[in-house]
Amino acid sequence: MAETARQIADDLRARIDSGDLTPGARLPGEPALVKTYGVAKETARRALTLLVTEGLAVRRRGSGTYVREFRPIRRVGNRRLAKEGWGSGRSIWSADLGDREFTVADLKVYEAESPRQIARLLEIEASEPVIVRSRRFLVEGEPVQAATSYLPAELVRGSAIAQHDTGPGGTPARLADLGFAPVRFTEEVRARMPTQQEKELLQLSEATPVVEICRTAFTEEGRAVEVAQMLLDGGVYVMEYNLES
Structure with missing residues (x-):
């Protein structure tokens, strides 16, 4: 069953909180999320956007989405x-x-x-x-x-x-x-x-x-x-x- 963008974002956030994804680490890209969760590319994109909106991640043009290094x-x-x-x-x-x-x-x-x-x-x-x-x-x-x-x-x-x-x-x-x-x-x-x-x-x-x-x-x-x-x-x-x- 396909996961929602929110569920995917929750999983990635948990990995950030646990230290599995450290500050500066590259988050799984849209193709990887599509394969892992069985979702459409747009859903994967929305999941990453949620983390960017929350201030946990930043997008780097032509490179991908990364865990934000700046401490709140x-x-x-x-x-x-x-x-x-x-x-x-x-x-x-x-x-x-x-x-x-x-x-x-x-x-x-x-x-x-x-x-x-x-x-x-x-x-x-x-x-x-x-x-x-x-x-x-x-x-x-x-x-x-x-x-x-x-x-x-x-x-x-x-x-x-x-x-x-x-x-x-x-x-x-x-x-x-x-x-x-x-x-x-x-x-x-x-x-x-x-x-x-x-x-x-x-x-x-x-x-x-x-x-x-x-x-x-x-x-x-x-x-x-x-x-x-x-x-x-x-x-x-x-x-x-x-x-x-």
Whole structure:
């Protein structure tokens, strides 16, 4: 009896999890899957596509499909924003990556009129200026996230936040220096398929979704001081939130 694409993908995933197929190993090709499972070529192709979509495999043109070598990033929302991290001069990213290689690319810092949606979240007039910080983040040479942050210009103009290098602890630490320490954050999260431009920006494999996060930072007095819009490669992230009842 012919197996479904999902069943074939489950079998291959189990071999990856067990270590039978190691990172960088070539997965059985479509002809091999057709022979082994007695399925149509299209079913075999769908099984491999499922693993690519899940971020477990990558396709190499003219070569085949391989087990992905990139280790997933565990994004622990509660831990990465804790004051004990940025307050001691560490990057927010250190909570996610430890000692893995990390670089910032395409950084742009400029002043502009606030977009309507951002103005609403910052509770300012749409015409009021904001400082914009736009960049991509690469881990071990792979683009994993694009992010744009918006901060009220009247609060941060002339500070290190308006410069390329914000210094130890990043934007949260500089906001604290200015008397606007972020103590509470809200995040809106949704998953969707990327646009063509976003595929190119993050160099996404085919059929890979993105995770869109909009985070707003608030002071103890409840003032919104930063809105960060982030676009994550859905194939490389594990999202973890620790909640108490």
